[in-house]
Amino acid sequence: MPIEIVPASFMDISEILNLEKACFKKDAWTLLDLTGLFCQRNSFRLKALVNKSFAGFAAAEEIPRDKAAWIMTVGVYESFRGQGIGTALIAACEQCVSQPLMRLTVSVENEKAIRLYEQLGYKKVEIWKNYYASKRDGLMMEKTLWKSDTDSRF
Numbered sequence: 001m002p003i004e005i006v007p008a009s010f011m012d013i014s015e016i017l018n019l020e021k022a023c024f025k026k027d028a029w030t031l032l033d034l035t036g037l038f039c040q041r042n043s044f045r046l047k048a049l050v051n052k053s054f055a056g057f058a059a060a061e062e063i064p065r066d067k068a069a070w071i072m073t074v075g076v077y078e079s080f081r082g083q084g085i086g087t088a089l090i091a092a093c094e095q096c097v098s099q100p101l102m103r104l105t106v107s108v109e110n111e112k113a114i115r116l117y118e119q120l121g122y123k124k125v126e127i128w129k130n131y132y133a134s135k136r137d138g139l140m141m142e143k144t145l146w147k148s149d150t151d152s153r154f
């Protein structure tokens with residue numbers, strides 16, 4: 001099935017809200033969070049389309065002072081999972097940013113996502129206690145996209 005990864009716009013916000021609720025329940029981003037995301041500079045918002053249907057969403061943010069970017073959210077509708085859409089969204093986030101490090105947090109209980117991130121080269125860094133609204137602990141993971149001293153992608 002061909003997967004298209006394209007920029008998401010404010011027009012996609014209700015679809016993204018539905019996806020967030022389906023994927024993250026208590027920890028889902030609110031309308032306010034998403035409105036903030038779409039106003040934020042240094043951020044990238046990408047949606048995955050399969051046969052023109054909205055299948056997933058991811059957002060990344062650059063923090064240049066830390067020489068790092070963060071994957072802020074990634075979610076795929078259950079019926080579309082296991083076909084490489086999550087991988088394609090993460091790869092597209094990595095392509096968008098121009099920082100040497102990519103970081104993310106994931107619930108320590110989310111073994112499936114942690115396994116996927118490890119397959120994609122992310123390493124476990126530290127645990128943040130009660131990080132989520134649900135009080136679940138967060139696992140911070142990190143991937144070196146390129147070496148900042150010796151290497152450049154450009």
Ligand SMILES: CC(C)(COP(=O)(O)OP(=O)(O)OC[C@H]1O[C@@H](n2cnc3c(N)ncnc32)[C@H](O)[C@@H]1OP(=O)(O)O)[C@@H](O)C(=O)NCCC(=O)NCCS
Nearest residue numbers: 023074075076081082083084085086087105106113115116
């Ligand atoms: C985590 C999540 C985004 C992954 O999305 P996905 O589209 O299923 O991801 P992928 O399809 O790229 O990879 C999932 C698995 O399918 C496998 N896969 C990828 N492409 C495949 C293909 N073409 N055929 C068969 N399997 C494939 C991957 O190797 C991976 O295998 P694994 O289960 O052994 O790790 C999705 O499960 C999700 O939205 N979960 C709820 C929200 C969430 O937890 N988000 C992350 C928290 S920060």
